[in-house]
Amino acid sequence: MQLHSLGYMGLNVSDLAAWQRFSRRLLGTQSRRFALPDGREAVTLRLDEKCHRFILTQAEADGAHYFGLELADAAALEAARRQLADAGVPFTEATRDELALRRVRQMIWLRDPDGNRVELYHGLEDAAEPFVPDRPLGGFRTGELGMGHIVLIVAQLERARDFYCKLLGFRVSDYVLEPNRRVFMRINGRHHSLALGERAGSGIAHVMVEVNEFDDVGRAYDVAQTEYASGIFSTLGRHSNDLMTSFYVKTPSGFPIEYGWGGRVVDEASWQIEELFGPSLWGHDRIGGAAEARSAADQQREYALEQGIRAPLQWVGATPADEYAAAPRSASQGTDQHQSASAAKADHVE
Template identity: 40%
Template structure:
């Protein structure tokens, strides 16, 4: 029984035109019209990776996690039921709208809708990006990662770790609690920010080419207030990225070169160097509201000579291995 990838995400928003430009022209996804009330976006050969529905709320609507076997749905449903979690079986209509064979859904302790699915539909026509890019790092690694604001980490941790079998990659306690989880070889497909809030923090898409990130960064800087975090590199997954403000207010990380791990030998651990080696200046924060504190952590890491390994963790090599299914 295993959840093995983040398959898709859903967002509630009545800003469909803005999302069409943002996900299509900036992120480079392929826009698909779903009949005027929703927009869908492709990233690869899957029929759908992101669905934006014309609803009020401007937040996460659901997360879709793929399971390895169809029977896993029944096993997880039984486990959740014993734990007192109400589980619903997806109707044929819902499965058709998600372009999957079958699914179950439920809510986590924070009220976030979680869908477990089996059998994603593959498109018959090739992926056509919304701007010239080499494509996204998906396949067995999934769509990317999703990060939630969490009010009570002690409640959310056992739900995802113990009931859903998400595996802790690492965690940091300064300047706030950050917990990262893997379900495949991607360093993390899910994370929780112990901010004391409830909501969607960001999702990440990983590009196959660093230049696609850089060219997107140039495009984002043409729009006032579009860049939320400047270009930088994370300390735990070695991702080089920038963060954009989405039309719905949460962030979207645009990254390249993320760390690939071996889940069989990986040991969870605490990190102490802060979120980033360099960059990732939080433009949305005030100096007193955390911007200076995070900058000081980066400068301290630099003064101590903290760097990512350049041989054992080669993003190019990881990219080539991922393409070959290793």
């Protein structure tokens, strides 16, 4: 199966207003609230030119998540149907309402071995209007790399890995064995669009979004420390495998979101699967995690320190240093809206 990217995720949420606040203050996504045909309220979050990447539906309780994996077109989705049928794996065609909510042309869905709802689709709509983040921001890194990554808690690692790799066509990038087994898998240049962690529980371990500008990670971390301090799950740090510099903070639905910059792009020709010494080169103190996982991460960080393990910075962003030097500092980062506001102020000063 030729999956292109992780395209969207959706979930039931109990507090839409909290998510909109979280978007405006911390994430810098573009939120939109509207009523569904059945009367329920929904909030969508945009990260880019697509109509949305997160679909949040009002409900009594948080949960019932789903995520969409993109195929190229109708022919690729038809090939996926045939492949699932040949393998004897049951799947369900999307209803008209489901297509309308997701704004995709076609979609089928199935359950992974742990019960997560996996949707295979093509044709996620572009938005009619340009992306305008809820606060000034240098944008999110999406495109061919997809919306980010999702990490799931699974009961049996091999069973879940085989579902994603043998059936859906994911490729293993690398893995961690201690203190619990984790495997990281890709479908495009992003080091992992999906990872699986074997431990007690179920559902989403975390979701990652990546910004184009390093300063936006620091700025979101400021907001996390002042406005969402009790929800910080993992401090600022740098991962050893995708080389992302990031922190983790709990969303209003309870699971953490990883907010990062500088993820590596995998070179398929030279990539080698390896066992990692641990998940992070430095930082990522798991202050919101289980005690055992936290102390294991502490030891792994100490090992990296003693060994002097380091990795080259992965430059991301459309603004190399010389462009920054040439650009007016206050107006270079934001949206057109912010630029014109800044230009108006400059006029006033002159």
